[in-house]
Amino acid sequence: xxxxxxELSLQALQSRTxxxxxxxxxxxxxxxxxxxxxxxxxxxxxxxxxIIYQGKTIIPKHIRKFILSFVLKKYDFTQLSQHGLVFEKxxxxxxxxxxxxxxxxxxxxxxNITIQDIPCKDIYGEYEDHLRxxxxxxxxxxxxxxxxxxxxxxxxxxxxxxxxQRFSHIKLFLQGILxxxxxxxxKAVSSICQxxxxxESDEIHKEIFAIPLKENMRYxxxxxxxxxxxxxxxxxxxxxxxxxxxxxxxxxxxINAKIAQWLKQGIKPEQIxxxxxxxxxxxxxxxxxxxxxxxYAFGKPFAQSTFFKxxxxxxxxxxxxxESTFLHKIEILKENIIQCFxxxxxxxxxESNKQKMLELLSQYEYIQEFLNTLSLQELIKYFLQEIQTxxxxxxxxxxxxxIEILESRGLDLEYxxxxxxxxxxxxxxxxxDLFLNTTLRQKLNMPTLKDKKSLQLSYYTSLxxxxxxxxxLFVKDxxxxxxxxxxxxxxxxxxNSFSIFTHTNENPREYKSEEYHGALPQRFSPTSFHVFIxxxxxxxxxxxxxxxxDDTANTRSGLILHKILELSYKPFVKKIISNMTEIQHSAFQxxxxxxxxxxxxxxxxxxxxxxxxxxxxxxxRFIQQNGEFELLGLEVPLKGVxxxxxxxxxxxxxxxxxxxxVLILDYKYKNxxxxxxxxxxxEIYRQMYLHQHPQESVSCAFYDMKNKSLDMLLRxxxxxxxxxxxxxxxxxxFTDPRANNYGVFGQKETGCQYCDYKTLCNR
Numbered sequence: 001x002x003x004x005x006x007e008l009s010l011q012a013l014q015s016r017t018x019x020x021x022x023x024x025x026x027x028x029x030x031x032x033x034x035x036x037x038x039x040x041x042x043x044x045x046x047x048x049x050x051i052i053y054q055g056k057t058i059i060p061k062h063i064r065k066f067i068l069s070f071v072l073k074k075y076d077f078t079q080l081s082q083h084g085l086v087f088e089k090x091x092x093x094x095x096x097x098x099x100x101x102x103x104x105x106x107x108x109x110x111x112n113i114t115i116q117d118i119p120c121k122d123i124y125g126e127y128e129d130h131l132r133x134x135x136x137x138x139x140x141x142x143x144x145x146x147x148x149x150x151x152x153x154x155x156x157x158x159x160x161x162x163x164x165q166r167f168s169h170i171k172l173f174l175q176g177i178l179x180x181x182x183x184x185x186x187k188a189v190s191s192i193c194q195x196x197x198x199x200e201s202d203e204i205h206k207e208i209f210a211i212p213l214k215e216n217m218r219y220x221x222x223x224x225x226x227x228x229x230x231x232x233x234x235x236x237x238x239x240x241x242x243x244x245x246x247x248x249x250x251x252x253x254x255i256n257a258k259i260a261q262w263l264k265q266g267i268k269p270e271q272i273x274x275x276x277x278x279x280x281x282x283x284x285x286x287x288x289x290x291x292x293x294x295x296y297a298f299g300k301p302f303a304q305s306t307f308f309k310x311x312x313x314x315x316x317x318x319x320x321x322x323e324s325t326f327l328h329k330i331e332i333l334k335e336n337i338i339q340c341f342x343x344x345x346x347x348x349x350x351e352s353n354k355q356k357m358l359e360l361l362s363q364y365e366y367i368q369e370f371l372n373t374l375s376l377q378e379l380i381k382y383f384l385q386e387i388q389t390x391x392x393x394x395x396x397x398x399x400x401x402x403i404e405i406l407e408s409r410g411l412d413l414e415y416x417x418x419x420x421x422x423x424x425x426x427x428x429x430x431x432x433d434l435f436l437n438t439t440l441r442q443k444l445n446m447p448t449l450k451d452k453k454s455l456q457l458s459y460y461t462s463l464x465x466x467x468x469x470x471x472x473l474f475v476k477d478x479x480x481x482x483x484x485x486x487x488x489x490x491x492x493x494x495x496n497s498f499s500i501f502t503h504t505n506e507n508p509r510e511y512k513s514e515e516y517h518g519a520l521p522q523r524f525s526p527t528s529f530h531v532f533i534x535x536x537x538x539x540x541x542x543x544x545x546x547x548x549x550d551d552t553a554n555t556r557s558g559l560i561l562h563k564i565l566e567l568s569y570k571p572f573v574k575k576i577i578s579n580m581t582e583i584q585h586s587a588f589q590x591x592x593x594x595x596x597x598x599x600x601x602x603x604x605x606x607x608x609x610x611x612x613x614x615x616x617x618x619x620x621r622f623i624q625q626n627g628e629f630e631l632l633g634l635e636v637p638l639k640g641v642x643x644x645x646x647x648x649x650x651x652x653x654x655x656x657x658x659x660x661x662v663l664i665l666d667y668k669y670k671n672x673x674x675x676x677x678x679x680x681x682x683e684i685y686r687q688m689y690l691h692q693h694p695q696e697s698v699s700c701a702f703y704d705m706k707n708k709s710l711d712m713l714l715r716x717x718x719x720x721x722x723x724x725x726x727x728x729x730x731x732x733x734f735t736d737p738r739a740n741n742y743g744v745f746g747q748k749e750t751g752c753q754y755c756d757y758k759t760l761c762n763r
Contacts, residue, residue, distance in 0.1 A: 012038040017169040020046045022176060025297070025403065026410030043172065047182060050164060050189055051157040056149045062386065063367055064152055068098035070370040071140045105138055109153060110181040111446050118436070118444065153181070164192045171220075174199040175409035175462065176455060178208065187224050195223045200234060202458055236465050242421070242472040242491040244482070248281070251419040251473040252288045258471050259293070259400065262415055269293065269399035271414045275463065276404050277425040285402060295397030298404055303388040307350050311340045315380045326368045329376050330361050333383065337361075349392065357387060405456075408463050416463065416470035426483040427456035460485055518544045520730075523646040526681040533680070533726070556597075557604040558669035561611070561705060562652065564590045565667065566634050569653065577655075578628035584616045611705055627658035640691025643727035647684055652703075654689070664689060664700040680726070683719040 015038040021027040022043055031037045041049075059067075108115065115135045145151060164170075170189060174197050178186070186195050198220045201213040209226045213219065220230040245251045255274065262272060274294065276282065285294055302308050314336050324332070341347060341354045360383070364371060371379070420426070429452050438448045447455075464470050472491055474482040486493070518540055524532065532539040541547045568587035577583070591609060596602035623629070632654040639648045653665040664685045682700035689698050 012036045015039060016167050017171055018046070018167045020170060020172045022174060022409040023407050023411070025407050026173065026175070029411055039167070043174075046170075046172075047185055050160055050185055052160045053151045053154060053157055056151040056154075059145075059150050059152055060363060061152070063363055064102055065098045066367055066370045067144055068101055068137070068141050071137055071144070072098060072101075074140075101134070101137060101141075104134065105141075106153070107446065110179040111444070112155075112180055113444055113446065118440070155181070155184070157185075159188055159192065161192065164189060167193050169194045169196065172197045173410055175459065183208070183223075190222075190224060196220050196229055197223050198230075200462055202461075234465065238465055238467045239469045240464060240467075240472065240489060240491045241470070242474065242482070242486050242493045244476045244493055245473055246475070246477065248420065248475055249284045249287070251475070252284050254471070254473055255285075255417050255419065256288065258417060262469075267415055270401075272400045272417070273408075273413045273415065274400065274402045274417045274419070275408055275413075276402060277418075277420045277428055279404060281420055282402065289398075291398070293398035293400050294402050295400060296402045297407060298402075299391030299393050301388075302353060302390040302392050305350070305392060307340065307344050307346075307353075308388065310343070311337065312384055314340055315384065318376060318380065320376045324376065326372050326374070327365065329374075329379055330365055332376070333380070334358060334361055353387075353390060353392070356390070360386065405459050405463075409459060411463070412466045413463065414468045416467045417473070418460070418464070418470060419473045421472045421474040421483045421485060423481045423483050426460060426485050427453040429453055429456065457485055457488065461489065464489060523648050524684075525647070525649045526684040527649075529647070529684065530679055530681055557601065557608065560594060560605075561608060561669055562667055564594075564608075564612075565652075569631060569634055572631050573633060574631065576628050576630050578623060580616050580619050580623070584612075587612055587616070615703075615705060629658065629663075630656040632656055632662070638685065638688035638692065640688035642684065642687050642691075643724045644731065645727055647688055649685065649688060651685055651689070660697065662689065662693075662696050662698045664698065665703050666700070667703045667705055669705045680719060680723045683723050687720070687723075 013036060017038065019027075019030065019038060019040045020043055021030070021040065024042065027040055027042060030040065115131055115138060118131055170186075170193055172186075172195070189195055197208075198218070201215060201217045201219055208223075209221055211226050216234045216236070218230075218232040218234060219228065221228055243251075243254050245254060259269075259272060263269070274285070279298065282296060282300075315333065318332065318336070321328075337354060337357050341350060344350060364379075374382075429449060436444070436446070438450070441448045464472075472486060474480070474486070476482060482493075521528075521543060528539065528543050531542060564587055567590055568583050571586075572583065588609070591605065591612065594605055596605055633651075634653055636651045636654050637648070638651055639646070641647070651664050652667045655663050655665070657663055664682075666681065666685065682702065686698050686700045690696065
């Protein structure tokens with residue numbers, strides 16, 4: 001006979017067992033409607049309540065970034081810059097850098113490893129310089145916390161007896177793993193009351209309990225003595241299917257079709273759940289959710305709301321006042337937040353976000369000593385960066401839940417749809433997430449990239465094995481491969497009959513590349529001729545249609561470097577140069593005067609200082625080996641006729657060597673500069689100069705500005721003959737009966753790499 005609601009509620013009120021869950025949803029799923037729930041809380045809340053730090057203030061996680069940024073701003077990174085490592089000298093850049101530091105420091109802390117322990121295992125000294133810097137930064141960071149009696153996490157804790165003595169048993173429902181620091185807390189808690197852990201056995205739990213565990217079993221074990229309290233076999237009765245799709249958005253078509261099929265079978269919408277490996281897939285779901293069937297449990301981005309957009313525009317329009325104190329700046333922000341909130345027509349929707357913003361600014365006040373030097377614009381920029389990551393509750397959502405994988409931990413879901421089951425999303429980890437290499441991590445007993453991947457895969461495995469039915473979707477093309485998860489669970493891939501498109505491919509026509517016809521230009525430059533040889537279609541769009549690509553950050557940086565060299569050498573035109581001191585000093589002075597347009601350009605200017613140092617070292621070496629030279633000109637216009645074709649261009653620099661030979665230099669600011677058989681740029685410069693000065697002896701060279709070696713790449717001797725042969729071939733083949741010098745620019749060419757007009761070039 002089942003106990004009544006009153007009996008269950010009475011048991012809950014009298015219970016001295018605390019139930020601890022891994023996620024909010026698993027906690028809520030344990031509630032019985034109409035009943036009083038027993039003592040329950042989330043795992044993170046339990047660890048926060050179970051311990052106390054006497055006489056110390058616990059600082060919020062995001063506040064630590066400001067403290068560490070303060071330390072970084074005061075650190076001398078001169079030694080780092082000599083190795084080519086650059087830290088941006090801006091407040092936001094230091095905040096972003098602090099994320100890496102804090103992540104690494106936290107990982108060391110939870111595994112009880114000091115930075116001094118690492119060199120003992122690092123036999124190759126791979127991290128020696130970096131560890132020395134990290135150790136100094138950590139020392140200064142910890143000193144600041146100690147001076148103010150602040151703490152984030154520490155092993156110097158005491159148990160919260162007032163909280164723990166209310167319970168005789170702490171029961172954890174674990175999905176995932178516990179780190180060594182959390183296990184230390186549990187071990188201490190076990191001295192007051194019994195601690196047990198409920199979990200499904202797999203490889204990731206073998207290190208916690210030093211006893212043999214059977215596969216496909218649910219266990220409840222006491223901790224730390226590992227006594228078995230309960231076992232239960234896991235029944236794997238789920239029906240799993242997988243579908244291959246052409247694009248990410250076409251997965252939504254399959255999702256909608258599968259939902260319609262389930263609903264016809266009598267399955268309720270509340271029984272269906274969409275699991276997202278990454279939140280950005282929500283954009284595709286929203287685009288095709290015309291009936292508003294989906295409920296986004298994690299909320300919709302706050303940054304997409306009208307309130308945020310109005311607030312952002314208002315704050316960014318504020319002007320700096322020279323008399324403003326830091327506290328006055330905070331008050332300005334608070335006033336504007338309240339004004340924007342009062343002007344919105346849906347105040348109830350944003351009430352909680354308004355309160356969070358005001359609390360955030362109050363926390364800034366508490367640590368004003370670390371923020372006093374910030375301008376109002378810097379403060380606004382960081383504040384907006386922080387709040388735009390927030391979410392709004394989805395009040396317009398439907399009955400089908402859309403949740404992220406971490407929120408699904410501990411849940412037994414009935415009908416599951418899992419899109420983006422590709423190797424790039426499942427597991428969703430990057431090598432850059434881990435600072436130390438795998439070998440070193442294994443020696444230090446720290447989790448490796450493989451361990452983290454196994455943990456993520458365990459979430460999906462558990463979820464799918466418990467489902468009644470699940471549909472897994474993935475994109476398969478030349479850039480995407482299905483996740484290893486599909487093979488692990490031996491899911492049979494079904495042919496995809498779902499599509500968001502109405503057309504069919506029953507009678508596909510062979511693709512024909514579109515042809516573009518046009519006449520050759522009256523003149524070439526060395527660059528345009530190289531593009532013509534490399535890809536005629538790209539040439540057509542760039543030079544005949546004048547479809548210019550936007551300048552990249554690297555292009556703008558190259559223009560800056562060219563200008564610096566032009567201005568620093570300009571006073572020495574028509575003069576003999578035997579010493580680089582004055583020119584070098586001038587170049588660095590001009591570099592310091594450059595104002596970067598963005599953070600990337602600021603970083604490039606820092607790198608440029610290193611490139612210029614190498615450049616002038618090479619210039620001095622050149623003078624030592626070849627003697628002084630006469631600077632004939634900078635940005636020198638050249639023109640000439642080669643095999644009947646007109647050429648025009650500008651030489652970056654022309655100089656006459658001590659032996660009388662003329663040397664033409666072309667500065668190149670590229671990551672990889674290599675000789676190419678069909679790059680005739682240097683030979684064209686040489687021929688144009690000889691057209692105007694036929695009696696001269698001329699050599700040409702690229703000046704590799706960006707890479708480690710600044711050696712000049714002198715022209716190959718056979719390029720003159722090869723250039724003329726190429727031009728004659730063009731003259732004879734690039735014609736059409738309709739007009740002279742008229743031809744097709746659309747054909748595919750061999751050897752084209754990464755055409756700028758990739759979609760049009762079809763290569």
